[in-house]
Amino acid sequence: MDLWSIVIYALVAFYFLVVIATVFTVVHERRDPVRALSWIAVVVLLPFVGMVLFVFFGQDYRKQKIFNRKEIKDLKQFENLSYRQLREIDNFSHPEVVSNREIITLLLNNNKSLLTTNNRLQVLNDGRETFSSLIEALGQARSFIHLEYYIFENDVLGGEIAEILKEKAQAGVEVRFIYDDVGSWNLKRSFIRSLREAGVQVHCFMPVVFPWLTSKINYRNHRKIVVIDGRVGFTGGLNVADRYLNGTKYGTWRDTHLKIEGPAVHMLQLTFLTDWYFATGIQLRDKERYLAVADEYIGETAVQIVTSGPDSDWASIMQAYFAAINKATDHIYIATPYFMPGESLLTALKVAAMSGIDVRIMLPSRSDSKIVYWASRSYITELLEARIKVYLYYEGFNHSKIMTVDTRFGSIGTANMDNRSFEDNFEVTAMIYDRRITEQLERRFLEDLEHCVKLTRRRWAVRSRRDLLKESVARLFSPLL
Numbered sequence: 307m308d309l310w311s312i313v314i315y316a317l318v319a320f321y322f323l324v325v326i327a328t329v330f331t332v333v334h335e336r337r338d339p340v341r342a343l344s345w346i347a348v349v350v351l352l353p354f355v356g357m358v359l360f361v362f363f364g365q366d367y368r369k370q371k372i373f374n375r376k377e378i379k380d381l382k383q384f385e386n387l388s389y390r391q392l393r394e395i396d397n398f399s400h401p402e403v404v405s406n407r408e409i410i411t412l413l414l415n416n417n418k419s420l421l422t423t424n425n426r427l428q429v430l431n432d433g434r435e436t437f438s439s440l441i442e443a444l445g446q447a448r449s450f451i452h453l454e455y456y457i458f459e460n461d462v463l464g465g466e467i468a469e470i471l472k473e474k475a476q477a478g479v480e481v482r483f484i485y486d487d488v489g490s491w492n493l494k495r496s497f498i499r500s501l502r503e504a505g506v507q508v509h510c511f512m513p514v515v516f517p518w519l520t521s522k523i524n525y526r527n528h529r530k531i532v533v534i535d536g537r538v539g540f541t542g543g544l545n546v547a548d549r550y551l552n553g554t555k556y557g558t559w560r561d562t563h564l565k566i567e568g569p570a571v572h573m574l575q576l577t578f579l580t581d582w583y584f585a586t587g588i589q590l591r592d593k594e595r596y597l598a599v600a601d602e603y604i605g606e607t608a609v610q611i612v613t614s615g616p617d618s619d620w621a622s623i624m625q626a627y628f629a630a631i632n633k634a635t636d637h638i639y640i641a642t643p644y645f646m647p648g649e650s651l652l653t654a655l656k657v658a659a660m661s662g663i664d665v666r667i668m669l670p671s672r673s674d675s676k677i678v679y680w681a682s683r684s685y686i687t688e689l690l691e692a693r694i695k696v697y698l699y700y701e702g703f704n705h706s707k708i709m710t711v712d713t714r715f716g717s718i719g720t721a722n723m724d725n726r727s728f729e730d731n732f733e734v735t736a737m738i739y740d741r742r743i744t745e746q747l748e749r750r751f752l753e754d755l756e757h758c759v760k761l762t763r764r765r766w767a768v769r770s771r772r773d774l775l776k777e778s779v780a781r782l783f784s785p786l787l
Contacts, residue, residue: 388418402739417622419610425568426605433551436563453532454484457545475505486527509585528731539571557702568604573611608739615732624728637664641706645682646724656692671698680780701757716744
């Protein structure tokens with residue numbers, strides 16, 4: 307046997323040892339069985355390619371505790387407040403708090419998400435409403451601007467917002483900006499440099515460069531947060547790019563964002579400061595400036611700001627949705643661009659519908675992600691069989707991420723209804739306990755249904771065999787998407 311043959315045999319043997327070690331690791335970490343089996347299948351059935359995919363995308367950082375919020379000492383103040391709220395939850399007289407007590411208690415336990423009750427909320431239904439309100443609020447900043455986005459592009463809209471940030475920084479306003487390195491891949495160094503030269507503090511969230519490329523590329527900051535002077539906050543589905551304002555090749559971009567005034571803004575601020583620490587290693591310790599707990603009365607809306615991601619011990623957003631679905635007595639309305647909910651949520655939705663609850667799910671008829679699009683469609687048959695009403699939105703692309711239950715619970719945030727949002731990405735969602743705001747969301751949802759086609763089992767069954775094959779193949783990867 308020549309030297310090359312020996313080398314090849316040694317490499318093959320080494321590879322199989324690595325595969326065996328990887329399978330052992332997946333099993334030992336006690337992951338969700340479906341996701342674990344999916345990764346084992348990928349590693350075993352796709353030689354070399356499967357191993358590369360696992361190294362890039364298969365690490366479980368929630369299990370490994372790589373991102374630990376407990377390192378931030380100032381969070382202790384808010385943890386203590388959450389324990390106090392748990393003890394006093396039965397004393398709240400706010401009617402929507404009373405009717406959502408179980409969900410609120412869950413989020414105090416699994417996410418330390420403080421309940422704030424004196425907020426004023428404005429639902430922003432598209433890019434025009436969102437960016438008009440955002441630009442106006444940025445222009446009024448006097449002390450600090452904190453913002454983070456998954457996608458920020460240097461186009462017309464991004465350039466306009468960047469100019470405001472630079473002007474404010476030069477005027478003495480503290481401006482801190484976090485962008486995700488994967489979502490904002492197209493941001494040029496010259497753009498970042500121009501912001502920094504103007505005094506804007508810019509940092510990338512988990513840069514994707516060697517040797518870190520293979521460690522955290524799968525865990526992205528999908529949050530969209532703006533906090534201005536601790537008074538005004540924004541969060542929701544919209545990133546910063548022209549397409550969110552002007553639409554795409556699919557037509558208009560339908561989305562939902564939220565403007566918040568009141569003490570809930572401080573919970574958004576806390577999320578930003580946590581992400582700032584992850585991105586920079588710097589804790590902003592001026593509590594009076596950044597982390598003051600406001601009791602000022604601004605409105606009557608009760609809100610919990612909920613985060614989820616590798617920095618959380620629990621899949622908090624998914625658990626809140628699960629609890630809300632199980633509490634439904636009349637109806638559940640969901641709009642999401644990507645639908646791969648996992649077995650627990652899928653079962654909860656099917657059980658609700660078969661128990662007589664009016665469950666309606668709105669999905670886009672076209673998508674900006676092909677494999678996710680086909681994976682989402684693979685769930686439609688079983689939804690229809692469970693008497694869930696499924697609608698495909700045709701008036702452009704609906705990117706809204708909302709859920710309402712019985713006109714007493716609503717949510718607006720960054721999380722899609724899929725495994726990636728619930729398990730892998732850093733996400734943030736506002737859980738809203740207010741009948742007036744929830745009525746607004748439901749009214750707009752019903753208006754959007756006028757631009758949808760309602761699917762029937764008969765109509766859905768006649769789609770082509772090619773489509774069926776695409777759905778089946780994409781479904782295999784849905785636990786990993």
